[in-house]
Amino acid sequence: MIRSKAHTPMNNYALNTNNDRTQKGSFATAIKQLQPLLTSEKTQLIFVAIAIVVNSTITLVGPSIVGHVIDTYIASKNYHGVAMYTLLLSGLFLFGLFASYAQTRLMGGVSQRVLFRLRNSIFEKLQDLPVAFFQQNKAGDLISRINNDTDKLAQFFSQSIMQFIGNIFIIIGSAIAILLINPRLGLAALVPAILLFILTKLLGPWIKRRNAVNMKSIGGMSAEIQESLDHFKVVVAFNRRDYFRKAFQKANEENYETAIRAGIANNTFTPVYGFASSAAILIVILYGFHLITAGLFTFGLLISFLAYINRLYDPLRQMATLWTTFQVALAAWDRIHAILDLHTDLAIMTEPPQLQPTHPDAVVEFHGIDFSYSPDAPVLTNASFTLEKGKIYALVGPTGGGKTTTASLMARLFDPSEGAIFFNGKDLRTYTPLERAEKIGFILQEPFLFTGTVGDNIRYGNTAYANATNEELTTALNERNLQEVLAKFNEGLDTKIENGGDSMSLGQKQLIAFVRALLREPELLILDEATANIDTVTEQLLETILRKLPKETTRVVIAHRLNTIADADTIFFVNGGNITEAGSMQQAVDMLMHGKRAS
Ligand SMILES: Nc1ncnc2c1ncn2[C@@H]1O[C@H](COP(=O)(O)OP(=O)(O)OP(=O)(O)O)[C@@H](O)[C@H]1O
Ligand SMILES: [Mg+2]
Structure with a gap:
């Protein structure tokens, strides 16, 4: 599809450091x-x-x-x-x-x-x-x-x-x-x-x-x-x-x-x-x-x-x-x-959205999405796809193809410059940040931890467990099969985290981020290569936990590795501005191997 409109990049928030305010007044x-x-x-x-x-x-x-x-x-x-x-x-x-x-x-x-x-x-x-x-x-x-x-x-x-x-x-x-x-x-x-x-x-x-x-x-x-x-x-x-x-x-x-x-x-x-x-x-x-x-x-x-x-x-x-x-x-x-004086463009949308979802039942629908960080390098161009409730999706594609960007758009870390993203049939922009945080769990490629303990980090931003004692938290984790993950830390919930997570290995950080996201029981869980830095045994543990999630939880996994992809119901290939569904695992592998640009 050819669109004549030039790509508009994400909003400019660079602070103006030159003094161009008129002196008068x-x-x-x-x-x-x-x-x-x-x-x-x-x-x-x-x-x-x-x-x-x-x-x-x-x-x-x-x-x-x-x-x-x-x-x-x-x-x-x-x-x-x-x-x-x-x-x-x-x-x-x-x-x-x-x-x-x-x-x-x-x-x-x-x-x-x-x-x-x-x-x-x-x-x-x-x-x-x-x-x-x-x-x-x-x-x-x-x-x-x-x-x-x-x-x-x-x-x-x-x-x-x-x-x-x-x-x-x-x-x-x-x-x-x-x-x-x-x-x-x-x-x-x-x-x-x-x-x-x-x-x-x-x-x-x-x-x-x-x-x-x-x-x-x-x-x-x-x-x-x-x-x-x-x-x-x-x-x-x-x-x-x-x-x-x-x-x-x-x-x-x-x-x-x-x-x-x-x-x-x-x-x-x-x-x-x-x-x-x-x-x-x-x-x-x-x-x-x-x-x-x-x-x-x-x-x-x-x-x-x-x-x-x-x-x-x-x-x-x-x-x-x-x-x-x-x-x-x-x-x-x-x-x-x-x-x-800056106005956040992530404000909650109050006027009725101009676009309507074409798949109101889908959990996520990307509708003609354009996005770019800078005007000369569009990351997504008129991308459309839907995610259905309870399914597992894999996003694959070459490095720099736009997987993390796509996931960030789903969590509204950025807004698209064209098109609309629907979550449960409603424009994503109509949700409050709290609603978004409750419904969408996003484990970042490079998770960030706050100084404190493992327990503090798990409670962080979780309204239901914000004031939970360690015992209550342990019970909650047991119910979700997450206690084994915690066993990876010497002092469990009390393990200290210093310097914003510098004292942890990347794999450990991802485990905490994983527990933090799962405890919220999000409707949509996005994992950005969350298992890339974890040993095989732990990875299997995480996979088991993921499989045991309530079946209505929609999962989006970004992974380079084939075994993670194999679990997916549907595989999307992200590259060259497009998001295309791969018919099969084999086709996805072919696309990856040949760096094929979906047309
Ligand atoms: N903060 C940013 N500012 C400017 N450009 C960016 C930024 N983040 C990503 N990009 C560019 O956007 C494109 C897509 O990046 P993205 O991180 O989505 O790729 P990816 O598919 O997740 O790659 P990887 O597999 O390496 O994680 C790349 O060309 C990248 O250089
Ligand atoms: Mg990435």
Whole structure:
């Protein structure tokens, strides 16, 4: 059958590491995206805001009072007035100190809780995402996002944001104050600030980009470390330490260079800001002196004015550093949000399926399935076949033919790009993950075990036995003839499993995976070469157990070996994008021997 449509590969889940979000509205978007994390902090944030306003107001009224005291009381040598105002100012500054302490404490709590929730939601998101996501992204980079990037964001929250908001408040307040005192002198003093503002606006995206590149390289380095740690045995066995050393060195160098570039970008502003502040003071002194001699300005006002200039440019200088922390936080948030924003395509289908099963009684029906990992290499093309209840099926075919892929589609580890897979007459996508896990048992080609005991691993994900004691579990296993399998482990259910199964042989891992799957009594049991690493005696044991399974259990066995195939009711040959039924054992062997591509 020829189909004109080009092959669409499985969904793209590669995280975008380049910063292509438009700068415009970036801050507003980030705040909007952060909102769900902040809603429960509303009361705290209101108190923080009040504290910031109080603190900034006190900072702002200071110079005015000082100017007033100079012109009114010091000029007339009224010491009582001076003492009164000094007392008032001390009271105000003490109150300001208290407000500042309160805001730091409150915000510290808020930021830690936000960080906590953020890490939780990323982790939850990761649990939801399909297998494709983990194949397309490196674990090291993900870890770096969860640890490093969230931390950058939290730092911004705990320290910078209050200073940031407080400073904005003070800058605007001081600007208004100097404009009120003397509009012309005020405008003149603001010129350097306005130029700074424009410069900051212009350079912001550049700083953010350099920081984003730096974070990406941190992620890359962490991915490099993770890969060499994960495959350390292989690295040693093949004497590839040099290779990894070089790869790591390269990643480290790249990180070094990007860090320097980010550092340069982050510090560009500092001297410029210092210069702008000095320029403003010069302007005020010269122009102010001119105004005083012309009798248009008082000495006290000039002192207040200079104090306000300080109030204006000091926070502006701090803003240079804060602005970069802010850009760093935005870049970090982009990287975090890229994960949070992914929509899993393994969602439960709610709208009515477009396709109807042609064999509603079949346990599994593949209906015109297309699937590929990448666009140029389709694994399945318009594949259709059905599996009937209680029968044993063998999938055979050359290495790389698509057997594991076919089995993965049956368990919905991936979704097909075309067609539909039906399970018991219903689209597989309409089942919840729990239903799927209960009804479909899949023993992977490379089983994975969790750190714990054999018993823990058998209970894992099994709702019925999640809390079963060892005795109850043993009874359950006896009923299913599985106790002999357990005899293969020194301490039975209590045998320890360390390092995610590294302490077990591959055969032992498969035995545990086997028991784990059978105990669920799935309707469909898929074994991906599950017996390839087991000795003949154990293999016979497993075969006996498989034969004793309830007769309504449908079994799909992927095996290269002839004796496993011989037990099958039907043999499917998987290769060249097709799944074809072999008429007989002999035909299957012929197909395998000649690598025949089914047409
Ligand atoms: N995660 C993946 N990303 C990209 N391509 C993949 C991935 N997994 C498998 N493939 C490709 O898909 C094709 C089918 O692979 P699959 O694992 O289904 O073969 P198989 O029949 O199970 O082989 P084997 O007998 O060696 O287990 C192969 O060409 C393989 O290279
Ligand atoms: Mg395989």
